[in-house]
Amino acid sequence: MSSWTITKWELKNTLHNRKFILIFFLQLVVLLMMVLFFSSFMEGIESEEGISLTPSLNQFASLDIYDPQNILINQLNPEILEINSNKIDIALNRLEGGDVTGVLILPSSDDFNLEEIKPVPVNLYIDYEDPKRSVIKDEVSTAQNKASSLISERWINDLTPQQEVSQPQIQEETQGEALPLQLINKVMTAVLLFLPLFLFGNLIVDSIVGEKERKTGEILIAMPLSRSNIILGKSMAVIITMALQVALWMVLMILAGYSIENPGLVYLIVVTTALPIVGLTSIIAAFSKNYKEAGIGITFAYVAIIGFLIVPALAYISQQGRYVSASTMTLAIKVFSGEPLSPGDIIVPFTSLLLISLISYYISIWLFKRDDIVFGPRPGILRLLFEFATLNKVVNYFKK
Amino acid sequence: MKLLALFKKEAKDILSNKIYLLVVFVQLLIILGAYGLAITSSVVTDPELLDEWGGSATIKVGLPQNLQGSPLEESLKNQDLTLMYFPDVETGLKEVGREVVALVYISNEEGDIGLQIDNTNVFYPVARDKINTALDYYQLEEILSSRRLSTEEINIIQNPLDINEIKINKESASPLALDSSYFVEIMYGFIVPFILLLPFFLASNIVTDSVVGEKERKTFEVLLMTPLSGPMVIAGKILPILLFSLIQSGAWIMLLYFLQVPVYNPLLLMVLLFFVGLGFIGMGVLISMLVDSTKEANSAVTLLLFFATFVLFLPLFMNIPALSGILNTIPTVIIVRMSSGPYLNPLWILEFLPSVFVSLAIFALSIFYFKQEGAIRL
Numbered sequence: 001m002s003s004w005t006i007t008k009w010e011l012k013n014t015l016h017n018r019k020f021i022l023i024f025f026l027q028l029v030v031l032l033m034m035v036l037f038f039s040s041f042m043e044g045i046e047s048e049e050g051i052s053l054t055p056s057l058n059q060f061a062s063l064d065i066y067d068p069q070n071i072l073i074n075q076l077n078p079e080i081l082e083i084n085s086n087k088i089d090i091a092l093n094r095l096e097g098g099d100v101t102g103v104l105i106l107p108s109s110d111d112f113n114l115e116e117i118k119p120v121p122v123n124l125y126i127d128y129e130d131p132k133r134s135v136i137k138d139e140v141s142t143a144q145n146k147a148s149s150l151i152s153e154r155w156i157n158d159l160t161p162q163q164e165v166s167q168p169q170i171q172e173e174t175q176g177e178a179l180p181l182q183l184i185n186k187v188m189t190a191v192l193l194f195l196p197l198f199l200f201g202n203l204i205v206d207s208i209v210g211e212k213e214r215k216t217g218e219i220l221i222a223m224p225l226s227r228s229n230i231i232l233g234k235s236m237a238v239i240i241t242m243a244l245q246v247a248l249w250m251v252l253m254i255l256a257g258y259s260i261e262n263p264g265l266v267y268l269i270v271v272t273t274a275l276p277i278v279g280l281t282s283i284i285a286a287f288s289k290n291y292k293e294a295g296i297g298i299t300f301a302y303v304a305i306i307g308f309l310i311v312p313a314l315a316y317i318s319q320q321g322r323y324v325s326a327s328t329m330t331l332a333i334k335v336f337s338g339e340p341l342s343p344g345d346i347i348v349p350f351t352s353l354l355l356i357s358l359i360s361y362y363i364s365i366w367l368f369k370r371d372d373i374v375f376g377p378r379p380g381i382l383r384l385l386f387e388f389a390t391l392n393k394v395v396n397y398f399k400k
Numbered sequence: 401m402k403l404l405a406l407f408k409k410e411a412k413d414i415l416s417n418k419i420y421l422l423v424v425f426v427q428l429l430i431i432l433g434a435y436g437l438a439i440t441s442s443v444v445t446d447p448e449l450l451d452e453w454g455g456s457a458t459i460k461v462g463l464p465q466n467l468q469g470s471p472l473e474e475s476l477k478n479q480d481l482t483l484m485y486f487p488d489v490e491t492g493l494k495e496v497g498r499e500v501v502a503l504v505y506i507s508n509e510e511g512d513i514g515l516q517i518d519n520t521n522v523f524y525p526v527a528r529d530k531i532n533t534a535l536d537y538y539q540l541e542e543i544l545s546s547r548r549l550s551t552e553e554i555n556i557i558q559n560p561l562d563i564n565e566i567k568i569n570k571e572s573a574s575p576l577a578l579d580s581s582y583f584v585e586i587m588y589g590f591i592v593p594f595i596l597l598l599p600f601f602l603a604s605n606i607v608t609d610s611v612v613g614e615k616e617r618k619t620f621e622v623l624l625m626t627p628l629s630g631p632m633v634i635a636g637k638i639l640p641i642l643l644f645s646l647i648q649s650g651a652w653i654m655l656l657y658f659l660q661v662p663v664y665n666p667l668l669l670m671v672l673l674f675f676v677g678l679g680f681i682g683m684g685v686l687i688s689m690l691v692d693s694t695k696e697a698n699s700a701v702t703l704l705l706f707f708a709t710f711v712l713f714l715p716l717f718m719n720i721p722a723l724s725g726i727l728n729t730i731p732t733v734i735i736v737r738m739s740s741g742p743y744l745n746p747l748w749i750l751e752f753l754p755s756v757f758v759s760l761a762i763f764a765l766s767i768f769y770f771k772q773e774g775a776i777r778l
Contacts, residue, residue: 023699030706097414098743119562128573131584138581144561151560167543169512170535176520206695291694296769
């Protein structure tokens, strides 16, 4: 018997489980939903002012305005502000009653002639009891800049005939993709690609901790099969399931219009990342007494792994790839964006992947080989660390 | 009395479970992390705050050496930008995205201005804002300097609107950690509803743990045989969980107050959260009735939370006027409105109704399935 036999058993069990199949396909539905919502989200964050990651906040703050000469009213953003045109006394009463956060009062044509070069007196009443006051101030300030440009232009044209005005023109050129867009396009695509690797922790826990809880571990160990083959066989079955889900996931993403260059290579990177993740999950599963304990362990381990993958990717996006990253997520971003790769870009993440995989499988096999871990009573973590570092042998040597 | 006994037992189970207490602690870390992130991103994207916090000096803008001492250089300096000089435009352009975030230069003999700016820089929004303000002033000054205008007239043309801010209720001003529109928008528009709903995400897990745990330990049948009706058993199981979640949300509201992000209308928010929680917990009971093991329940709850995240949080980032009637009834949208101001529009309470109906329907369905499951088992 080899580890492949265990892999086949585990796969057969998993794929014959109707509830698993249902959840497997529901995960694909979730992805489809994420893709659909993601597209509408992308449309939502692109505005005239550029890319913004703030919530859409439809008519978040309210402002009453008295602007008989239409100086400012057309420059205010009706998407953020609920704008009501009202008479001064009504507007001020509404402010007092808490119906609005701000009131903007501009002069009528009887009080002020816009043709004269004189500052236009504007009164802005803001209710400081309302935290949305900063939104009102900011929106009014933006509208003020727009209106000021128009008024200045009008006054300048009145001062000088248009043909004589020689105004230096500004030619603005931007380079590179906007940071928020990169974060969404690249990091979100990478997160979607790597997500299946974190959805099958339960499988590993069930196949290792489940044996302990169901008391079938003894039978498994009594079989003509080494314990390392059991761990490797079970891990392989989960990696194959993950690989299948990643493949379906990628097909869906490509069909939904995601731009993924070098899909074969990207697939390989994501699937090889599954090796250390399953290895680390196996350590937790081998050590845990029950599902609950494994659940906590996996939660913390996955937070750490996600951090290890995503933080260098974010650093890469903000630093524009000045440094080589140990995270395979960064490598995947570079590959699916079609960016040039240096040898370091490939060697460093794959070396760390290999090292973590070797260490994690070694530890999980070492734990699973110990009867006290599998059948109990389980030693404490410190004692295990002590023994793992073979310090106990050194102590015993000196005792002798 | 029997219901109270079940209630006490479940409450004791929750409070003695180290995992749940750990998750509460994790929530605290999430809240502090989100708050820190909101503060940092507000400072990074707001020119005034960046000036206040002394960050503007880190924005380096390049100029060719021949512009040293020019009015253009003066305009840029007035914006508190750090200027770096390059022997020529070509050398400067190569450094955009490396040493400097942007290069400003005269692009032709007519005196037009070229601006090459690095879109990928973290400070891009502030840098662009400051450079454009400087260039606008420069443009105007170039036009006005040739006319025989007084400094006062130039100032008026440059700033034609004289806004006089009148502060109302200044004495009882809302204490805000940062008086920045971005901070207010991101905190009240996303982070506050997220924080208030966090405990209910945990609640659906606790309820499946509690009910499926009974099934796995084979004590579910014993529970069904107690002299308690189906709805009473469910009430005894879910009320402590609902209370535990509401207490957490209340605690987070207080924490936010201490972090100077006051959450308004807390009592009404609690009423809304009660119904939202009932929906989450009802879904948890439904899942528990449909599965046989904790493993299956965990997978199903993960999927439920995925769906819930989409339904509750995506509307906050969507702007579809045709759907505004429906979107306004989404609990997170109501939370944004109610929590962000001291005043309350009574119409918002009417918008609770769809959430109340949905939650009650889910809860009724969970009781129905609970009775069916009970009938099968006994």
